[in-house]
Amino acid sequence: MKDFPSFDDIRQAAQRIKPHVHRTPILTCESLDRISGCKLFFKPENLQKVGAFKFRGATNAVFSLSDKEAAQGVATHSSGNHAAALALAASRRGTKAHIIMPQNAPAIKKSAVLGYGAEITFCEPTLKAREDGLNAVVEKTGAVIIHPYNDPLVIAGQGTAALELIEDVPDLDAVIAPVGGGGLMSGTALAISALAPRVRIIGAEPSGADDACRSLQAGRIIPSQNPTTIADGLLTSLGSLTFPILHKHLERIVTVSEQAIISAMRQIWERMKLVIEPSSAVPLAAIQEGQWKQQNIRIGVILSGGNVNLDELPWVK
């Protein structure tokens, strides 16, 4: 049974990963402030290594291993940013990453993972095949499984983004981040509640993948069933570690339409000159769409990542 991460784990993670990650800047944009009616402070984790906050958590987990554990390698099943993050973190530690990936994963994801020196095992595109593939690799190699979000070290690593945000902008009224499996949101909640307890902590989720919103309302984990959203990083459901943290610390989760996500995404490309993936646009969509109406407050907005296929943009037909 895994322990819940604490704020102290986030502090330690920040020290541990410091030599390996970018300290991303804080960016502001007057025209988006005007459109949104609030003062926004963006933490652009699309500028993080591998193009996503995921590198923070993966690096913290991989560099927390003993030398003996590390020698066995690490493993995960993922077709997304966690796979690339774990691959690069393992390469930095000088160990092997084994990634179980569905055959139909986009070529761009495969080549990113291979580019970081990981070994891919392909499987059928079902959760069962992925889990079976992962177990087989672990049995064969003894590799340590690093879960994409339901892992205290991963959560602590993700929390370092909010730690930096609040160090750089201490006088926020609220912080908002996207919710998928809840790793980023949990780390954010732990960091903010410890460092700035009067700051409101808000989650943002696509209406088409609103398991976290429904779970918080029900008081228990309600997994996603056939979620559909352009925000492909937010399809996963909360885990046994992330649900209780969110339940304890979040003021609420705001759900948003697909149209609001695409509109917010384009605004950030056009006005902030940042390439972000749809998942990253969900918090701005939540600020703008009107279900959570705020005026003139100071909001920290975590932009989760920027890995998107430049040949297929949602506004180009």
Place this chain on the structure above:
Amino acid sequence: MKDFPSFDDIRQAAQRIKPHVHRTPILTCESLDRISGCKLFFKPENLQKVGAFKFRGATNAVFSLSDKEAAQGVATHSSGNHAAALALAASRRGTKAHIIMPQNAPAIKKSAVLGYGAEITFCEPTLKAREDGLNAVVEKTGAVIIHPYNDPLVIAGQGTAALELIEDVPDLDAVIAPVGGGGLMSGTALAISALAPRVRIIGAEPSGADDACRSLQAGRIIPSQNPTTIADGLLTSLGSLTFPILHKHLERIVTVSEQAIISAMRQIWERMKLVIEPSSAVPLAAIQEGQWKQQNIRIGVILSGGNVNLDELPWVK
């Protein structure tokens, strides 16, 4: 007759514009270092207000005016980033900007300028019509003309980007910037040669608009004739102030192909997650294409801007 700007003018410009501009961060990217064979330190002026370095020079010029001058308004002819920059700078000063713009300018440029509260006078798309239009507006209003690059205050303002770059990364071997009319390159050369005289100063220019390269070789200004390049910010020719500064300080100007520009542009979008316009990609293209071959040196790279039509990307057919 206008005076040449000095390094002291850049220092003063930095103080003057500080309350109004973003101090853009320094970004690095290991995969671009690997591809390029050098260690690159990017100064992303696409993240500057109005999405381009031009806001530095326009702000310096507008805030250098006496109250009496400022009350008359400012004017320029431009369909590009200088127009938007001057419009916003004038609005900040609480004065009027008059922009003479060809009727066929892209709608996105018109709306940017109007959004900043400037007044547009449309004219035929010829240089003569633009100059006539500008003179007519100045005669009527008494507005002060702010030239996009051949103005010592504009050049001094543009030099503040390199000033910040060398403050943040003092131990560079070279600095490279794109050359259009030469305002950014002149300011960069003045800042770098004063602050870090052993740093090599390199210009980058599209082969299809290589007037600066030919001018430096000939030792006199050779204006562009029908330049064609995707780098639409670099079509202009050097001026009477910028040519002598470049002639004195530049080691050389590297020219690059259209293909190298598009490739470098896509790399920066894909790997750095930055929306840049083609002109911004010209320095990276110069580092990569091979005419100026360097190994393992530390290069400061100024990314000039990010104003591009997201519906028409060069790699999307």
